[in-house]
Amino acid sequence: MPLSLPQLTLALFDEAALDLADFIPGENQFVVDAVTRWVSNDGPWYLMLWGATGTGKSHLMQSAIRAVGDQKLRAMYVPLGQVMEFEPEILEDLESIDFIAIDDVHLAAGDKAWELALFNLFNRLQASGTRLAVSSSHGPQNLLLDLQDLSSRLSSGLICHLSDLDDSGKQAVLQHRAMRRGLNMPDNVARYLIHRLRRDMRGLNMIFERIDAASLSAGRELTIPFVRDVLGLD
Numbered sequence: 001m002p003l004s005l006p007q008l009t010l011a012l013f014d015e016a017a018l019d020l021a022d023f024i025p026g027e028n029q030f031v032v033d034a035v036t037r038w039v040s041n042d043g044p045w046y047l048m049l050w051g052a053t054g055t056g057k058s059h060l061m062q063s064a065i066r067a068v069g070d071q072k073l074r075a076m077y078v079p080l081g082q083v084m085e086f087e088p089e090i091l092e093d094l095e096s097i098d099f100i101a102i103d104d105v106h107l108a109a110g111d112k113a114w115e116l117a118l119f120n121l122f123n124r125l126q127a128s129g130t131r132l133a134v135s136s137s138h139g140p141q142n143l144l145l146d147l148q149d150l151s152s153r154l155s156s157g158l159i160c161h162l163s164d165l166d167d168s169g170k171q172a173v174l175q176h177r178a179m180r181r182g183l184n185m186p187d188n189v190a191r192y193l194i195h196r197l198r199r200d201m202r203g204l205n206m207i208f209e210r211i212d213a214a215s216l217s218a219g220r221e222l223t224i225p226f227v228r229d230v231l232g233l234d
Contacts, residue, residue: 020063023056024176026169031160035060038133039067039099044158045126047133048140051162054200057135060162061101064133073098080104088117095128105154106136109144119150132157167194170201174208178222181212185222192224196233207231 020039025032037043049057061077068075074097081104083090094100108114125132136143139161140154165173171190178185197207214230215222227233 020060020067022176022180023059023063024165024169024173026165027163028056031060031162034158034160035064035133038131039064041131045129045131046122046157048136048154048157048159049133049162050136050139050159052137052164052200054202054204055162055164056201057162058103061103061133061135065099065101068099075099076101078102080107084108084111084114088114091117091121094121095124095130097130099131099133100125101133101135103135104137105134106138106143110146112146115145115147115150119147119153122150122153165201167191170194170204173201174204177205177208178212183212183215183222189222189224189227192227197231 020032020036023032031049034043034047035049038047049060051057058079065075065077076094076097076099078091078100080102084107102118105118108118122132134154136154139159140151143151143154145151145154171187171194174190174193175185175187193204193207197204211222211227211230214220215226218226220226
């Protein structure tokens with residue numbers, strides 16, 4: 001029997017410990033409020049989040065679905081980049097789910113079979129009353145979809161743009177992540193990381209994971225000399 005999407009997606013959460021309260025909004029408080037209302041079954045049934053890499057789309061998608069699951073409702077997170085390894089038929093028979101979040105919907109652009117599958121899924125979910133959220137690197141008018149009916153559907157709900165955090169917001173994220181791991185990241189260490197390294201949050205989070213693992217292994221506090229040695233910086 002082929003693997004079903006509900007079975008598949010159970011293992012695809014990258015940040016099991018993160019929730020909506022962990023998201024540092026910066027200028028994105030409107031987006032966080034919209035996601036919170038969506039989780040609470042308030043506001044439009046369909047929500048789209050779009051923004052550049054590292055703006056927190058996956059964090060919000062996963063956290064929203066986790067919050068729905070905590071309410072004992074049926075919820076599913078669908079990371080399209082991983083699900084597209086399978087045939088688009090894997091999106092069939094999802095109408096019994098209460099809430100579905102599809103991450104990185106832009107990856108389907110130009111793939112006619114997946115565009116059609118998403119179009120049909122959108123229609124079925126709307127008819128069944130399932131609440132849908134999607135994320136994308138671009139707004140619905142700039143997705144370069146071949147199927148214009150899908151573009152129209154994706155434009156029909158509440159469209160929210162996520163702005164990148166400024167340096168103070170990125171510093172707050174790094175220090176919050178460190179605190180959750182039982183680490184103290186001084187201000188000067190956080191500023192050093194932001195100023196010396198890639199400044200998008202995805203890259204900074206990957207670097208933080210390296211530092212956290214090294215700190216745990218060595219039993220060292222986070223200082224600039226320690227961080228510099230771990231990362232091989234001059």
